[in-house]
Amino acid sequence: MIDEYRRTFAAFAANGGGRGPEWLATLRRNGMDRFAAIGFPTTHDEEWRFTPVSSIARVPFTLAPQPTMELSAAEVEPFRFGHDEWPTLVFVNGRYSARLSYRSVLPPGVQLRPLSEVLESEPTSLEGTLGHSGSLDGTSFTALNAAFLQDGAVLSVASGVELPSPMHFVFVATRDAQGVMVHPRNVVQVGDGARVNFIESYLSLDNESSYLTNAVTEVRVGSGAWVEHVRVQRESEAASHIGWTEVHQARDSHYRSFTLALGGRLSRLNLHARSNASNTETLLYGLYLTRNEQLADTHTAIFHDHPNCRSWEVYKGILTDRSRAVFNGKVFVKPEAQKTDAKQTNRNLLLSEGAKVNTKPQLEIFADDVKCTHGATVGRLDETAHFYLQSRGIPRVAARKLLTYAFAAEVVNEVTVAPVREALGRLVWARLAEGT
Amino acid sequence: MALLEISDLCASASGKEILRGVDLTVNSAEIHAIMGPNGSGKSTLAQVLVGHPAYVVTRGSVVYDGQDLLDMEPEVRAQAGVFLAFQYPVEIPGVTNAYFLRAAYNEIRKSKGLEEVDPMDFLDLLEEKLKLVEWGPEIMQRAVNAGFSGGEKKRNEILQMAVLEPRLAILDETDSGLDIDALRIVADGVNALKRPENATIIVTHYQRLLNYIVPDFVHVLSAGRIVRSGGKELALELEAKGYEWLTGGAEAA
Ligand SMILES: Nc1ncnc2c1ncn2[C@@H]1O[C@H](COP(=O)(O)OP(=O)(O)O)[C@@H](O)[C@H]1O
Ligand SMILES: [Mg+2]
Numbered sequence: 001m002i003d004e005y006r007r008t009f010a011a012f013a014a015n016g017g018g019r020g021p022e023w024l025a026t027l028r029r030n031g032m033d034r035f036a037a038i039g040f041p042t043t044h045d046e047e048w049r050f051t052p053v054s055s056i057a058r059v060p061f062t063l064a065p066q067p068t069m070e071l072s073a074a075e076v077e078p079f080r081f082g083h084d085e086w087p088t089l090v091f092v093n094g095r096y097s098a099r100l101s102y103r104s105v106l107p108p109g110v111q112l113r114p115l116s117e118v119l120e121s122e123p124t125s126l127e128g129t130l131g132h133s134g135s136l137d138g139t140s141f142t143a144l145n146a147a148f149l150q151d152g153a154v155l156s157v158a159s160g161v162e163l164p165s166p167m168h169f170v171f172v173a174t175r176d177a178q179g180v181m182v183h184p185r186n187v188v189q190v191g192d193g194a195r196v197n198f199i200e201s202y203l204s205l206d207n208e209s210s211y212l213t214n215a216v217t218e219v220r221v222g223s224g225a226w227v228e229h230v231r232v233q234r235e236s237e238a239a240s241h242i243g244w245t246e247v248h249q250a251r252d253s254h255y256r257s258f259t260l261a262l263g264g265r266l267s268r269l270n271l272h273a274r275s276n277a278s279n280t281e282t283l284l285y286g287l288y289l290t291r292n293e294q295l296a297d298t299h300t301a302i303f304h305d306h307p308n309c310r311s312w313e314v315y316k317g318i319l320t321d322r323s324r325a326v327f328n329g330k331v332f333v334k335p336e337a338q339k340t341d342a343k344q345t346n347r348n349l350l351l352s353e354g355a356k357v358n359t360k361p362q363l364e365i366f367a368d369d370v371k372c373t374h375g376a377t378v379g380r381l382d383e384t385a386h387f388y389l390q391s392r393g394i395p396r397v398a399a400r401k402l403l404t405y406a407f408a409a410e411v412v413n414e415v416t417v418a419p420v421r422e423a424l425g426r427l428v429w430a431r432l433a434e435g436t
Numbered sequence: 437m438a439l440l441e442i443s444d445l446c447a448s449a450s451g452k453e454i455l456r457g458v459d460l461t462v463n464s465a466e467i468h469a470i471m472g473p474n475g476s477g478k479s480t481l482a483q484v485l486v487g488h489p490a491y492v493v494t495r496g497s498v499v500y501d502g503q504d505l506l507d508m509e510p511e512v513r514a515q516a517g518v519f520l521a522f523q524y525p526v527e528i529p530g531v532t533n534a535y536f537l538r539a540a541y542n543e544i545r546k547s548k549g550l551e552e553v554d555p556m557d558f559l560d561l562l563e564e565k566l567k568l569v570e571w572g573p574e575i576m577q578r579a580v581n582a583g584f585s586g587g588e589k590k591r592n593e594i595l596q597m598a599v600l601e602p603r604l605a606i607l608d609e610t611d612s613g614l615d616i617d618a619l620r621i622v623a624d625g626v627n628a629l630k631r632p633e634n635a636t637i638i639v640t641h642y643q644r645l646l647n648y649i650v651p652d653f654v655h656v657l658s659a660g661r662i663v664r665s666g667g668k669e670l671a672l673e674l675e676a677k678g679y680e681w682l683t684g685g686a687e688a689a
Contacts, residue, residue, distance in 0.1 A: 383489075388526040391486050392540035392596065393514035393547070402539065406530030406579075 002036050004060035009147055012063060017150060021123040027130060031146025040140050047139075050326045050358040051268055051297045056240050061181030061212045063148065064093035069174040071205075076100050079203050081168055082419035087112050088168040089153045094182030096151050109158030112167055115185055116151040126154070129187055129218065139270075141242045145183045145216045152185040152215075155198060159191030159222060166197035166230075166417055173204040173211055173236065181212040188229075192222035192250070197417055198229055202243075204236035204263065214242045223250035223277070228257070228416055232424070235263035237294060243269040251277035258415050260424060261288040261296045262431055273311070274303040282311040285414045289431055290323035290355070297326035304337040304367075311341070316411050317348040318404060319355035320435075326358045331372060333365040340367060344374040349381065349407050401432050408432075437502060439464050439635050440604055445496035446660075447484045454480045456660035457496070462604070467636045469646055469671060472657035473679045478639045479523050481657070482608045486520040487513055500604065514540075515547035517603030521593035521610050523639075527581040533592070534576035537562070537599050544600060565598040568625050587618040594625040601629070606637045611645035623648030643671040658683035 009017075009032045017028060040057040041048040069092070076090055089112065090100035096114035103112055118126060130149070153169035171184055190196045202213055213235060221227050235241045241264040249255050253275075261267050273282045288296040302311045317325045327346045348357045361374035381403055389399035408428050415421040440462040447455040454477045462468055472478050484491045485498065487510035498505040505513060528536065534555075541561075542552040553561070559573075566573060569591045581589050590610050597605055610622055626636065626649050638649060646654075646668065654670040655662045656679070664670065664682050674682075 385526050385528050387488060387510065388522070388528065389536070389540075390510040391514055391520060392536070392600065393511050393543040394539055395511045395543065396509070398539075398543070399511075402531060403528070406528060409530040
């Protein structure tokens with residue numbers, strides 16, 4: 001299996017992936033070597049205990065043939081958010097599509113470009129970021145991402161700039177993506193005091209093709225900056241989605257994220273937030289909806305290394321059929337991180353007998369003057385509330401849907417941009433209407 | 437024809453017999469008070485009438501507006517005009533009062549073959565109903581009963597009743613825990629909604645509310661049976677003498 005990936009890598013290096021600056025070639029080679037050395041994780045790895053990736057390891061994925069299938073703007077249209085003029089970068093099977101993208105006139109100090117273009121036109125500009133991702137490239141999937149990294153979104157916002165609207169990165173898998181792997185790498189750099197909203201979407205035009213998305217996103221939040229990051233995963237329900245988001249926050253900054261996982265036969269998100277100075281705020285909200293045989297895994301990690309930082313995390317799950325979810329929330333508080341205020345909540349709603357959740361809060365606290373709490377629940381629909389709605393004339397099934405939606409709404413409502421929040425609400429509602 | 441005809445109604449929960457042969461007839465335009473000590477089965481009777489799944493009817497019948505009420509799903513009973521203001525209203529986080537009330541209102545309209553109303557028109561309708569309970573529009577954006585005080589929850593029940601305009605309203609201890617202002621608001625609400633074709637059943641174990649809403653009939657429930665019925669003066673008698681002389685301390689056990 002590793003040999004298959006080595007061969008794919010050699011072919012990749014020989015054509016498109018061979019181009020670019022030396023540091024990039026080194027990064028890719030190191031990624032490949034690292035992956036070859038450790039291979040895919042197994043359930044013996046603590047981090048993957050409940051999430052077997054045998055379905056990924058069994059078949060070797062290949063890179064999407066280029067050029068990929070042509071898509072019309074109309075096909076992508078339903079997946080846009082908000083208004084037409086919101087800047088949107090569209091990637092088809094991992095490669096940037098200028099034709100489908102919309103890059104309006106951006107305010108001075110804002111650059112939104114595909115990674116492929118940045119690597120071509122400014123070969124050294126990302127060396128400091130990508131070239132020194134360090135731990136980021138240490139796991140099987142992030143190493144594989146480094147080996148094959150080629151495209152993705154690069155957003156950089158200068159100090160003090162306030163973005164007038166969200167930026168949207170859309171990764172589309174086409175109907176012929178069967179057996180294909182894509183390795184998006186996104187880089188978001190937000191200057192001091194800037195205010196930024198961005199959305200990452202992963203989606204498929206059908207619900208049957210089995211492919212692998214293995215995405216890595218790095219977010220750097222300048223001091224005093226405010227960032228909202230929405231991540232929507234609605235891959236094909238036969239696909240595998242592995243995501244790794246790494247956030248670095250500077251002093252006095254605010255980072256909030258909302259992640260939604262709807263698709264993927266298997267999906268895994270690692271979301272890691274680390275502050276390099278004091279007085280930061282980190283808000284992580286998320287929702288996963290699973291049905292049939294889906295497995296959705298969320299691993300979050302918040303590193304409190306400095307004093308006076310606050311983190312607030314609420315993840316919710318709604319599961320039906322024989323689906324599964326895994327939630328692991330790590331919070332590390334170093335001895336010097338006094339006055340840390342960290343709260344973590346994971347709540348799960350099981351709508352069927354066969355659904356199952358493995359939830360594990362993992363707090364490691366080494367400071368004494370802190371406020372850290374966590375709570376995890378796995379429950380069923382509140383029958384008392386259900387009857388209350390019925391007693392007001394709302395039919396049983398509708399009442400059930402309404403309560404299920406209400407459970408989800410608590411986190412969806414944390415999204416601050418109204419059109420995005422509403423679109424996400426509709427997405428969740430539509431999914432629940434299908435019977436989840 | 438009576439609006440509600442309860443005959444020999446027996447019901448149990450968790451295998452425990454609670455109602456032991458209740459007979460009660462309620463006609464349009466009447467207000468009935470059901471009184472009785474704690475644990476006598478007042479709430480059980482109310483819950484059975486709206487179809488709470490925890491209670492099993494073991495004997496007897498309930499005919500509402502000519503139909504077998506016990507055979508109807510809870511939502512169908514509501515659509516047919518039966519409403520219970522709960523003793524303990526339920527909190528529903530994540531659903532706004534506005535959404536909830538409009539959903540309920542529209543379901544009831546749909547069941548009558550009427551068009552649904554859109555959010556804007558519904559707001560207009562609400563404005564007038566809110567006045568009745570002396571509330572501003574802010575309350576509509578709060579989640580249903582979530583974090584409401586006891587008094588606010590009761591007021592919210594009356595608001596729902598005002599919007600849904602039931603034919604048969606059952607108020608279960610709506611007065612308990614209310615201060616005098618809230619009590620007046622609740623009573624005014626109930627009185628304002630009085631129509632010749634409607635009827636009201638007030639469940640309470642104090643006669644306080646009955647100073648504001650004057651009943652045509654008062655019934656005393658004890659150990660799952662109506663042991664005495666009379667006019668409004670019965671309530672005063674109970675206030676003065678307590679329940680012991682009628683119940684023989686049946687609920688004390
Ligand atoms: N769901 C239930 N399961 C078991 N017992 C119940 C249930 N509801 C009521 N009971 C019992 O039935 C009796 C009557 O209760 P209730 O109808 O609430 O009385 P009241 O409203 O008159 O105070 C009490 O002894 C109570 O504990
Ligand atoms: Mg009671």
